Amino acid sequence: MEKLYYKNQYLKEFSARVLKVEKVNDEYHVVLDKTAFFPGGGGQLCDLGYIDNKKVLKVYENNKTIYHVLDGEVNTGSNVLCSIDWDRREDGMHQHLGQHILSGCFYKLFNANTVSIHLGKEISTVDIVGVLNEEKIREAESFANEVIRNNIDVEFLVPSNEELSSINLRRDLPNTEDEIRVVKIGNLDINACCGVHPSKTSDLKMIKIKKFEKNKGNTRIEFLAGNRAIKDSLNKDNILREICSYLSSNEEEALSGIKNIKALLEEVKIEKKKLEEELLNYEARSLLENNNSNKIIIKNIFKDKSVEYVTKLANRLCERENIVCLFAINNKEKSNIILASSKNIDNLNMGEIFREFSNIVNGKGGGSKNLAQGIAKENNIEEFLNKIYEFCCNRM
Template identity: 45%
Template structure:
C-alpha cells in the first residue's frame, strides 16, 4: 500500500482517540510478531524524534507502529479475528503526553533561536525526559531562565497551533525555523505569530495544552549544548515528591 493512499487521521486531528478501519494486510515479522496494515490510521508511526503510539486494534494489542517503504505497520500481539470495520483505540495518556512534549520542544527551540540566534540540531523525545541540542558554545543560568520564561509566556498566551501543507513554490511565504527534509507532502506546524517549522508529529491545537515548560539541566555535548526539559504532566510530576 502506498502511503499516499492511506488516510493519516493524526495529521489533521491529534485529539481523535477512537476510530474504525479496515485491515488490508496481515504480515509476519522476523521476530514472529504480527504486522497489520490499515486503510486509515490515527496511530502515529515512530519518526522525527517522536515515539510511536500504542493501543488496540480489534482484539489485538498494538505495541509499536513504524513506517517502512512508505507503508505504516502496526505491530500486534496476535492475529486479528476480523478484518473489516474494526474498532481501534490509541493509548490517549501516552499520545497527549507526546503532544505536550513535542509542541513544547517547538516552543523552546524557537525561544532559543529568537533569543540567541542558535539552531536546534538534535531532538529526542524519551519516555521520561526530552532533549534538544542547540548549536551554541555555552549557556548560562540567566540565558536558560530567559528562554524558559519566553517559552512559558507563549504557553500562557494559549496561541493557536495550526498545520499547513504548502507546495514547494509556496514555502517562501513562511518564515521557517528550519528547512524541510522531504520534498513531497510537506507539513508546516505554525504557532501563531511565533514559529513556523516543518514537522510530521502530533501537536495540540493551542499552546495552553502544553502546560508548564521546565528546563531541568544542560551540558556541553560535542560542539553544542544539550538541554533537558519536561512539559505539562511531566513537569508536574517532576515537582511532586
Template identity: 40%
Template structure:
C-alpha cells in the first residue's frame, strides 16, 4: 500500500519516493510509488498534477487500494526520485473542498437541507441540496453563515474514530466505507466523512460566494466559488459593472435599474420599428403589384434587391400573393450570397417547388419548398438576374 502523504501533511509540496512498479499501456506509463503526496481523483475532488522526476503527471487515480500516477514518459530512475505537486492547483482544490463542507453545514443547520451531490470543476463548484425551491433570502442567509465559519478561523481536524466513537459523532452524512473511516471535523461545527484535502484553518478558504442556483429534479443545484476563484469572479464583475456605469453615466449601484429602463425602451422601439417596417412593406407590395407585368389573368412581380433582409423579402412575397392571380419572383444579394423566393397565390396551380428545383442550380443554390412557395440561396451572384428571367420565361410558357 502506498503511503498517503497527502493525509499526513496536506501542505507537503515536494517529497522523495521510490518507484515500486511501472506499467506501460497504450503509450502511457502507470507509476506506483512507495509514498505519495499526489491526491488521486475521488470523492468529488479532482486529482493533483505535478512532476515525478522528469515526468509530468497527467492523471492520478486509486484502484483496489493502489495509487497510480499516469505519465507520458518513462522515469529516468526508480529510486529516490524527487517529486513535486502543482501547489496552486492543490490549494485551489483545498479551498473549494473545505468551502463545500462549510456551505453544506450551513444549509443543514439553517434549513435542514442535505447535500446529495458535489462537483468540483475547473471553473465552478456545485452542490445539490434537498430544497425544492430556494429564495434569494435563503441563499443570502446560507452564504452569510458559511462565511462566518470562515472568518472565525475554525480549526479543521482529521479523525480516525473507532466504531464506538463514530456512533457518538453528529455526522452530517454516513460514511461510504466500513474501514479506516476518516472524519473531517470543523471545530465542532461540522463532522463529515471525507477522503479529500482541506486547509487546517477555515480562514484559508477565503470568501465563499454563491453565484446562482437552479431547480433540478426536485432538488436545488447551487453553484459557488471560494477563495481565489471568488476573488477572480469579483474582479471581472467589478470591472464590467464599472464599465457599464461609466457607459450609462450612472452610479454602479444604479446599473441594474438603468439597464432595465434601456431594455424596456429598446423593446418599445423594436415594436415601433416592426410596425413601421410592415407599413413600408405594405406600401412596397402595393407599388410592385401596381407595376406588375401581366400575362393573361396573372400578374408576375419580378424584382431583385440589394442586401434586403430575407425575412422582410419573405413577408413581401406573402403580402403580394395574398392577392389573387399573383406570382412573385423575388431575389436579394449581398457580397457573398444570392437568395431567391418564388411564391404564388392559392388560386394558381403553378408548382413553385418544381420551378425552384429547375432554377436553383443557376446560382449554385440549395433550398426547397412546396407547391405554393419555395426558397433558397447560393453563391453565384452573377446569375441571379438570369435565374429570375428564366423562371419568368418558364411561367410564361406554362400560362400560355
C-alpha cells in the first residue's frame, strides 16, 4: 500500500484501485492499492472525506494495512475517486506543526523539553518540563511566530538505523520495529514523528498561546495555530472594538474604563447597602406600629421584594423578643414563604409549622425552630397564612 500522504502532504484528490472490501455491521472497511488518507498518528486525527461519493467515516491502520470505513459499498477491483476533507486535514497539520515549533522553541530557548501533547478539536496543549513564567512563555510565543515568518523548510526524513544513532533527537525514539520517520525544522527541532506536516513553517501564518497553567510540576500551554489562531485574533479584535464602543474609549483606555466602572459599582453597592438598611429599619418600625401588645404576630404579603430582603426584614424584627413574622412574597407562578420567630419563643417551631400547613398551598420547604423558608405552588397563600396565624395566636 502506497502512502501518498508521505509523498505529497498537499494531495487532496486521487484515484485508486479497491483491493478488498469487508462488511462490518452496516459499514464497509475498504483497502486501496494506494491512499492519501492519513490514518492518524503522532497525536493527529485521521482524515475524513469521500471515496466514490461514499462518506469516509474513519481511517485506521492495522498490521500495516490502512482501512477506510465507508457508509456505502464500493466494488473490489474498481477504480475509485477519492477526496480528502481538506479543512480538517489542513487544520490537523497546522496544529501539529504548531506543537513541533512550540516544543522546539521552548527547548531552544530554555532547554525545557516537552512531556506530552494533545491536539484537540478546539484547542491543543503542550506540556513543558518545569514551571515557566509569563515572560518566558511570551518569549517562546514570539520566537515561534518568528520561526513562521522565516519560512523554514520542514523536512520529513526516513533515516537508516545507522544514521538515526548519529542524529541528536530532542526526545527518545519510539519503541518500534517499523521505519522511523523524523521531522526536521531547520536547526530549530528534530524529532521522530509519524504525523503529516506542512512543508514549510510559513503555512501556519500564526501561533497564539491562549492560556498556561501549572500541571503536575510542569507547565501546560494551550495554543492555537494557523486558521484557528487567525480566527481567534479577528474575533478578539471584534470583541475589543465592541468593548471600546460601549465604553466610548480607545483600546489603550479600555482597561482603565472597566476598572472605573468596577470602582463605581463598588461605591453603588455600599450606598445600596446603606439605603437598604434604612429601608429595613423603616419597614420594621411601620410593621410594628399600632401593636401595643407585648406579643406580636405580623402577617404580611409582599410584592416585588426579594426573598433576601424579606428574610432580612423578618430577622431584623425577630431581633426583638416575642415577635412572630408570617411573610409571603406573592409571585404569579409560585410564592415564597418566610416564617420567623424571636429566639425567646419556645412553644412554636417554625419548621414544624411550615410542614404541618404546607399541604394547603402544595408547599415545599422547611427550616429550624426560628426560621422556615419555602415555596408555595398554589396561590391561596392568604388562607395559608391565616391558618398559621390562628394556630400561633392560640399558643402565644
